[in-house]
Each structure stands twice: as C-alpha cells, then as structure tokens.
Amino acid sequence: AQKVTQAQTEISVVEKEDVTLDCVYETRDTTYYLFWYKQPPSGELVFLIRRNSFDEQNEISGRYSWNFQKSTSSFNFTITASQVVDSAVYFCALSEAEETASKLTFGTGTRLQVTL
Amino acid sequence: GAVVSQHPSRVICKSGTSVKIECRSLDFQATTMFWYRQFPKQSLMLMATSNEGSKATYEQGVEKDKFLINHASLTLSTLTVTSAHPEDSSFYICSATAGAGGHNEQFFGPGTRLTVL
Numbered sequence: 001a002q003k004v005t006q007a008q009t010e011i012s013v014v015e016k017e018d019v020t021l022d023c024v025y026e027t028r029d030t031t032y033y034l035f036w037y038k039q040p041p042s043g044e045l046v047f048l049i050r051r052n053s054f055d056e057q058n059e060i061s062g063r064y065s066w067n068f069q070k071s072t073s074s075f076n077f078t079i080t081a082s083q084v085v086d087s088a089v090y091f092c093a094l095s096e097a098e099e100t101a102s103k104l105t106f107g108t109g110t111r112l113q114v115t116l
Numbered sequence: 117g118a119v120v121s122q123h124p125s126r127v128i129c130k131s132g133t134s135v136k137i138e139c140r141s142l143d144f145q146a147t148t149m150f151w152y153r154q155f156p157k158q159s160l161m162l163m164a165t166s167n168e169g170s171k172a173t174y175e176q177g178v179e180k181d182k183f184l185i186n187h188a189s190l191t192l193s194t195l196t197v198t199s200a201h202p203e204d205s206s207f208y209i210c211s212a213t214a215g216a217g218g219h220n221e222q223f224f225g226p227g228t229r230l231t232v233l
Contacts, residue, residue: 037224043207045160045224091159103150104211104222108159 002027002094006107013082013114021077021110023092029053034075035093035104036066045091051075082114118144120212122225129200130233136196137228139210145190146212150222151183154207166193200232 003026013019025034036048049059051068059066063080079086092107119142129135139149148167152160164180166172166187174180182204184196193212197204207229211222 042226043209043229044226045209047221047224050221103162103165104160105162106159111157 002029002032002096002105004092004094004105004107006090006092006110008110009108010111010113013112015084015114015116016081018078018080019082019112019114021079021090021092021112023075023077023107025073025075025092025094027094027096029096031096033095034068035095036075036077037091037093038088039091039109040088048077048090079112082112084114084116087112087114118142118212118214118223120146120210120223120225122208122210122228124228125226126229126231128231128233131201132199134196134198135200135230136194137208137210137230139193139195139212139225141191141212141223144212144214144223146193146214147190148213149187149193150211150213151185151193151195152209152211154209154227156207160209163195197230200230202232205230205232 005024032053034051038046056068065078067076089109089111091109093104095104121140123138127135150165151163153163154160162175163178164172164174164185166185168187168190172185182198187193207227209227211224213220213222
C-alpha cells in the first residue's frame, strides 16, 4: 500500500526567507505520480504540480521549485523568498498508475506560516 | 483548468437529519468522482470512489449506509449524510477526473463544511 509522509507539521518563517517542505513516499509500483497541493484558509485545494515517476528533472515555477529524488523516495518543495500569501497548508500526494480510479493518497500536510 | 463546484458550501443541521451535498463538473465529463473528508487540522481521507452509472466503492471503515453516494450523470455526484450526528461534522471535498488511470489529474471542488448540532 502507498504512504506519504510529511514529517513537518508546522513551519514558521519570516517573509523573504526560503523554506523547504519535505515529502517522503512509499509505493510498490514502478509507475506513479506525485502531487503538491496548497490549501489556504478558505479550504479549497489549489493544484501546484504533478510529476510522474519517470521524470526526475527538477522543476521551477516562479518562486516554487521541486526536487524529486527517486533514490530517497522524496519529492521536496521549496518556496524562495516566501511571502505572507504563501501561508497555507501544503499537501503532498501520491497516485499509483496501475489504479484505474486514480486514487490519491495524501500526506498529513505541513502548515506554513509566513510572517512580516 | 477544469472547474468543479460543490453545493452547499456550508450547512448547519440538527442531529438526526440527512444532508445532501452536490458535486458538479462544470466544463467536462467526469467518469470518476471522489469524496474526501477532512477533520480540522488533519489530512484529506478518501471516503469513496464513484463511477457514473455504477455503485460507489467505499474505503475501509466508511459506512456505505450512512454516506450514500449517487453518481447519476457524468457531471453530477451527490453525497448524502444520513441521520447526521455531531461526529459527522467535517469538511467534505469532492474531486472529479475525466479519465481512468493514475496519470489523470483530479480537479477539486471548493468543499462543504458540515456542522451537526
């Protein structure tokens, strides 16, 4: 069975600091997909990224970057120059490709608080 | 991206009543819809998977007779919490996907906050 671990429950940083959110996953499948979602206080999930298991290239999107390391089963997320609007709960999730129903397994989330 | 709506966004009801939550895919046909429950400060837990025209598949520990799911069309799934009790108070989120397979992105609704008094 798959499992996603986000060991950091809460992180607090001062604006403009860089912050990395950790995600470690477990799966027996060779083909799988990894996701990051942002959940602001309003509750709605905001999709940030999807990465398949065959693509280990790191990705950068503006202030966001992701580091996928298959060797350590990690998919970490870094926010550069954090802003107050980045304050939210961030979830890492896993979907196994063999699942016909695309079921997502979520980590427990990391609450990020960015202060002035 | 595709849009998924939920109605109502917030509901307060008395213990013992039933509550229906609708999940609609507005601009695509959703072959599969998922229902999640999220307790305060916790993660999303999958409750059930529903495919249009067939019975929903419930996760272990989720009572199918209490959480009735109907996926009557390719754009609508409903979750009915029957005889709701205070412990059912939670944030219910649906998602929809247009195809089978783990590579298909799930599009999430804005959630419904249920409070049972």
